[in-house]
Each structure stands twice: as C-alpha cells, then as structure tokens.
Amino acid sequence: MYRALCTVARLAVAAAALAATLCCDSIIEAALNLQIKLNPHSRAYNDWVAPSVPLLFDVYLFNWTNSERFPEEIPNLEQLGPYRFRERRTHVNVTFHPTNGSVSYRTQRSWYFDETSNGTLQDNVTILNVIAASAIYRSRHWNFFKQKGLSMVLAMSGHGMTTSRLVRELLFDGFEDPLLDMAKSLPASATGGAPPVDKFGLFYGRNNSMDTEGLVEVTTGELGGIPGQILSWDYHKSLPWYEGECAKITGSGGEFMPHNLTEDSLLTIFMPDLCRTVHLEYEQSGQIGGLPYNKYAMTDISFDNSSRTPLNSCFCNGECGWGGVMNVSACRFGSPSFLSLPHFLHGDPELRDTVRGMQPDPDLHSFYFAVEPRLGVPLDVAGRFQFNVFIEPNPNIALYEKVPKMLFPIFWVEQRVKVSEPVISELRTVRAILDWGGTVCACAAILFASYVTIATCCAKKSQYSKPQEMIVSEKPKDEAEMKLNSM
Numbered sequence: 215m216y217r218a219l220c221t222v223a224r225l226a227v228a229a230a231a232l233a234a235t236l237c238c239d240s241i242i243e244a245a246l247n248l249q250i251k252l253n254p255h256s257r258a259y260n261d262w263v264a265p266s267v268p269l270l271f272d273v274y275l276f277n278w279t280n281s282e283r284f285p286e287e288i289p290n291l292e293q294l295g296p297y298r299f300r301e302r303r304t305h306v307n308v309t310f311h312p313t314n315g316s317v318s319y320r321t322q323r324s325w326y327f328d329e330t331s332n333g334t335l336q337d338n339v340t341i342l343n344v345i346a347a348s349a350i351y352r353s354r355h356w357n358f359f360k361q362k363g364l365s366m367v368l369a370m371s372g373h374g375m376t377t378s379r380l381v382r383e384l385l386f387d388g389f390e391d392p393l394l395d396m397a398k399s400l401p402a403s404a405t406g407g408a409p410p411v412d413k414f415g416l417f418y419g420r421n422n423s424m425d426t427e428g429l430v431e432v433t434t435g436e437l438g439g440i441p442g443q444i445l446s447w448d449y450h451k452s453l454p455w456y457e458g459e460c461a462k463i464t465g466s467g468g469e470f471m472p473h474n475l476t477e478d479s480l481l482t483i484f485m486p487d488l489c490r491t492v493h494l495e496y497e498q499s500g501q502i503g504g505l506p507y508n509k510y511a512m513t514d515i516s517f518d519n520s521s522r523t524p525l526n527s528c529f530c531n532g533e534c535g536w537g538g539v540m541n542v543s544a545c546r547f548g549s550p551s552f553l554s555l556p557h558f559l560h561g562d563p564e565l566r567d568t569v570r571g572m573q574p575d576p577d578l579h580s581f582y583f584a585v586e587p588r589l590g591v592p593l594d595v596a597g598r599f600q601f602n603v604f605i606e607p608n609p610n611i612a613l614y615e616k617v618p619k620m621l622f623p624i625f626w627v628e629q630r631v632k633v634s635e636p637v638i639s640e641l642r643t644v645r646a647i648l649d650w651g652g653t654v655c656a657c658a659a660i661l662f663a664s665y666v667t668i669a670t671c672c673a674k675k676s677q678y679s680k681p682q683e684m685i686v687s688e689k690p691k692d693e694a695e696m697k698l699n700s701m
C-alpha cells in the first residue's frame with residue numbers, strides 16, 4: 215500500500231517536472247513581455263521616452279565643383295563630411311488609450327554640432343539651387359505665359375543654377391531668399407499647400423520641432439500582439455496619396471520588432487521620412503558580442519519601380535521611373551524630392567551615369583536592421599538616405615532650357631545606433647534564461663518533488679504507525695528507488 219502511494223508520488227514528480235518546464239517557459243515569456251510592453255510601469259518605458267543610447271546624425275553634402283560648365287560637362291560631385299550632430303530624441307505628448315491598447319506620441323529631436331565632424335559649419339559649399347528647382351518643378355503643368363513669367367522672376371531675383379552657402383546656413387540655420395517672400399502671397403495651389411517660411415535650409419525648422427515626424431499611434435501590446443506596431447500617422451489610418459497596398463500604414467514604428475524572426479521573415483517598418491511602409495529582406499546572420507543576430511536590409515526590391523515586384527506599382531503614381539528611388543513629392547508639398555540609398559546603391563545604373571562621384575558601397579551605404587531574432591531587439595541599426603532633386607528641361611524657362619532630365623544628389627544622412635556592451639550582456643542573460651530556464655526549473659521541480667515524496671512517504675509511515683517490520687523492509691528499498699528516480 216505504501217509502495218502504491220509512493221509510486222503515485224513518483225508519477226506526480228514526473229508530471230510536476232514536465233508541467234514546470236512548460237509553465238516556467240511561459241512564466242519567463244510572460245515576464246519578458248511585461249518588460250517589453252509599453253506601459254508607464256514597464257522598465258522599457260523610461261528608455262523609450264528618452265533613449266539613453268547616444269544617437270549620432272551624420273550629414274554628407276555633395277559639393278558641386280564644376281557648376282560653371284553645366285550642362286556641357288556632367289556634374290562633378292565631391293562628398294564632404296561627415297558633419298556630425300549629436301541627437302537628443304524625446305517622445306512628447308505621450309497619451310495612452312487603454313481601451314484600444316495604443317499610445318500616441320510625437321517625437322521631438324534636437325541636434326548639437328559635434329567637434330568630431332570632418333569639416334566645420336563655416337565650410338562654403340556649392341549645391342544645386344533647390345529653391346529654383348522646386349519652383350520650376352511646381353510650374354511644369356502651367357501654361358506658356360505663366361512659365362515665362364516664372365522665368366523672368368527667377369532671372370530678376372538673381373537665381374542661378376547653384377547656391378553657394380555655408381554649411382550652417384544650408385543645414386539648420388537656413389537663409390533668406392526673395393522667392394520665399396513671393397511665395398507667401400501666392401495661392402496654395404502654386405506652392406503645393408506648403409506652409410510659408412521665411413528661410414530655406416535643408417533641415418530648417420526641424421531642430422526642437424515636434425511636428426516633423428507627425429503624431430504617431432502605436433500598439434502597446436497590452437491587448438496582445440506585438441508592441442510598437444503603427445496604427446495611425448497624423449490622424450491618417452491610410453496614406454492619402456497612394457492606393458491599394460501602398461496606402462497601408464502598417465509595420466513597426468521602428469522601435470519594437472516581432473519575436474522569433476526567421477530567415478523567411480520580412481521586417482516591415484513604417485518610415486515617416488519616406489512617408490511609407492517598407493519591407494526589409496533577410497540578408498545574413500552573425501554575432502555581436504556572443505549574441506546572434508539576423509540582418510534585414512533594403513534591397514533592390516525595396517524601391518523597385520515595379521519591374522521586379524508589381525506590388526510596388528501603386529507607389530509610382532502612374533509614372534514609373536528609375537528603379538531604386540522613391541518619389542516623395544506627394545508628401546513634401548509637391549517639391550521635386552526623391553529619396554534613394556546613398557550613392558544610388560541598388561539604383562538604376564543610369565542614375566550614376568548622369569553625375570560623377572557616385573561610388574556605392576554596401577558596407578557604407580546600405581540601410582539595415584540587425585535584430586536579435588528570438589527577442590526581436592535591434593542590436594545594430596544603420597538608417598541611411600540620400601536626398602535628390604529631380605530636374606528636367608523646360609523650353610519656356612531660360613535657366614532650365616538645356617538641363618538634362620536627371621536626379622541631382624544633394625546630401626545623404628546616416629544614423630547609426632549600436633546597443634552598448636552592458637545591454638548586450640543583459641540580453642545574453644535573458645537569452646540564457648529563455649534557452650536554459652525551462653531545464654533549470656525542471657531540475658529544481660524534480661528535486662523539490664522528490665523531497666516532497668520522501669517527506670510524504672515518511673510522514674505517512676509514522677502517521678499511520680504501521681508495523682515495525684514493514685517500515686524496515688520498505689524504507690531502504692524506497693530510498694534507493696527514489697535516488698534512482700531523481701537522477
């Protein structure tokens with residue numbers, strides 16, 4: 215009878231060990247998710263509001279060194295920089311919407327010039343005259359007389375093919391221009407609805423601004439699912455300027471990635487700069503400080519002109535052009551803005567033939583996320599874009615009578631974020647707990663259960679005060695068996 219009781223107890227030990235393995239895993243998983251969820255009490259929250267990782271914003275400008283011989287000679291572009299800025303980023307206006315499991319916020323970014331730059335803010339750089347190029351592009355559907363009028367205005371206000379300015383003015387400080395004052399009195403239809411500005415600069419008005427990236431609403435993960443997945447952008451649930459698949463606002467906001475990523479996974483990320491969702495493809499695996507990562511990168515498919523992926527055709531807005539560039543005109547108030555990877559990496563070869571100085575190199579110019587696949591934590595991120603201006607000949611505008619149809623590279627930016635060594639070792643611990651935690655728990659459970667079984671059997675014996683000889687005969691055997699079982 216005791217034997218039966220103890221056999222039952224031993225079966226219970228086995229069952230308990232199994233259960234412990236399973237539920238230990240789910241306990242660890244649950245604890246992990248709790249930390250990763252976005253709520254004001256999670257550990258991730260404070261670091262999410264104001265990331266403590268140092269962020270660098272590197273700007274490379276293309277100095278146009280032979281502009282006086284344009285268009286006879288193809289533009290020669292010399293890369294300058296990096297002009298390096300330390301970036302401080304905070305999420306502001308953070309509002310939780312518990313009923314729909316979401317949080318909305320704006321991102322405020324501030325930049326501080328860093329002395330490790332290769333160059334100074336006083337460097338004098340020559341670029342394409344972006345103000346004139348924008349005005350001419352916006353006039354391309356105007357009638358003859360209005361275009362002639364613009365041509366005269368440009369000549370009278372002293373606008374040439376280029377602008378030579380200090381880096382300080384070109385980037386954040388901006389500079390004044392008579393066309394900007396004129397634009398203030400024009401109807402919105404002529405300026406694409408762009409808000410009137412008093413200065414022009416490539417990043418003018420962005421320092422400390424809360425509006426550049428818009429109001430973003432993402433999931434918190436409180437109602438299940440992955441946290442940080444975008445739900446709406448600037449009150450839009452879909453993009454107004456595209457149709458079908460292209461209009462969808464989906465994917466990660468860039469901060470939280472899905473768990474259990476594989477080589478077949480696509481990393482889907484919404485990028486406010488590009489005004490669209492992009493899919494990054496698996497490229498390779500590797501290790502950083504002993505942690506495995508999967509690297510997902512932009513490829514020739516990402517900005518394809520639909521020659522490879524027909525799904526992309528809805529981004530063309532009718533006119534599919536060069537592969538490897540993204541026409542962001544629609545979300546930049548109709549300016550001739552095209553984004554690509556730096557040096558037209560993965561772009562149409564024709565783009566590199568119309569200018570001199572493009573030397574694409576995947577190591578320097580690719581756009582990727584290296585993510586710890588099990589936990590979905592980004593370990594090394596390189597965000598890189600090149601800003602280009604579209605120009606084309608226009609017989610009615612003297613300045614652009616003979617220009618070729620091309621994309622003119624102006625600058626490219628790089629944001630590189632690598633997690634620090636302490637975070638890596640913390641992640642290694644979490645990984646180890648996830649990988650081995652179940653086994654450790656199971657061992658602990660078996661030991662504990664064995665102890666309980668012994669205690670139970672012994673307790674039973676004394677409690678029921680069985681005949682002495684039975685105890686003597688039973689006990690050694692059971693103990694031996696018990697030892698074997700717990701091995």
Ligand SMILES: *[C@@H]1O[C@H](CO)[C@@H](O)[C@H](O)[C@H]1NC(C)=O
Binds near residue numbers: 280339340
């Ligand atoms: C940019 O090019 C112009 C024209 O060749 C030159 O005068 C100027 O020094 C260059 N700027 C820098 C910072 O190298």
Ligand SMILES: *[C@@H]1O[C@H](CO)[C@@H](O)[C@H](O)[C@H]1NC(C)=O
Binds near residue numbers: 293296
């Ligand atoms: C610094 O800029 C010059 C051109 O202005 C370039 O030749 C040099 O390679 C750059 N150095 C680094 C470290 O990027």
Ligand SMILES: *[C@@H]1O[C@H](CO)[C@@H](O)[C@H](O)[C@H]1NC(C)=O
Binds near residue numbers: 306307
């Ligand atoms: C956002 O927060 C700032 C201060 O952090 C405040 O001035 C502004 O009014 C807020 N905007 C909205 C829409 O709540």
Ligand SMILES: *[C@@H]1O[C@H](CO)[C@@H](O)[C@H](O)[C@H]1NC(C)=O
Binds near residue numbers: 311431446
């Ligand atoms: C979430 O709730 C807020 C108000 O509580 C609402 O403004 C917002 O549109 C909701 N978002 C979604 C995606 O339903």
Ligand SMILES: *[C@@H]1O[C@H](CO)[C@@H](O)[C@H](O)[C@H]1NC(C)=O
Binds near residue numbers: 326387421
């Ligand atoms: C951005 O603004 C801050 C504070 O207003 C200022 O200290 C900093 O110099 C500005 N950065 C640039 C690049 O102008």
Ligand SMILES: *[C@@H]1O[C@H](CO)[C@@H](O)[C@H](O)[C@H]1NC(C)=O
Binds near residue numbers: 338339378379380
């Ligand atoms: C920059 O250089 C151009 C000539 O290359 C010159 O006309 C202009 O005045 C310079 N700008 C400044 C602020 O020195």
Ligand SMILES: *[C@@H]1O[C@H](CO)[C@@H](O)[C@H](O)[C@H]1NC(C)=O
Binds near residue numbers: 239473474
């Ligand atoms: C990831 O995979 C592990 C086991 O391989 C599983 O326990 C876990 O639930 C998965 N997590 C998600 C979010 O799918």
Ligand SMILES: *[C@@H]1O[C@H](CO)[C@@H](O)[C@H](O)[C@H]1NC(C)=O
Binds near residue numbers: 561
């Ligand atoms: C699309 O891109 C491919 C590859 O870059 C190119 O060969 C093709 O001509 C492009 N299509 C159009 C319509 O420009």
Ligand SMILES: *[C@@H]1O[C@H](CO)[C@@H](O)[C@H](O)[C@H]1NC(C)=O
Binds near residue numbers: 544
């Ligand atoms: C860029 O997109 C805009 C609007 O989406 C479109 O009107 C324009 O024709 C496109 N530009 C080129 C050069 O394809």
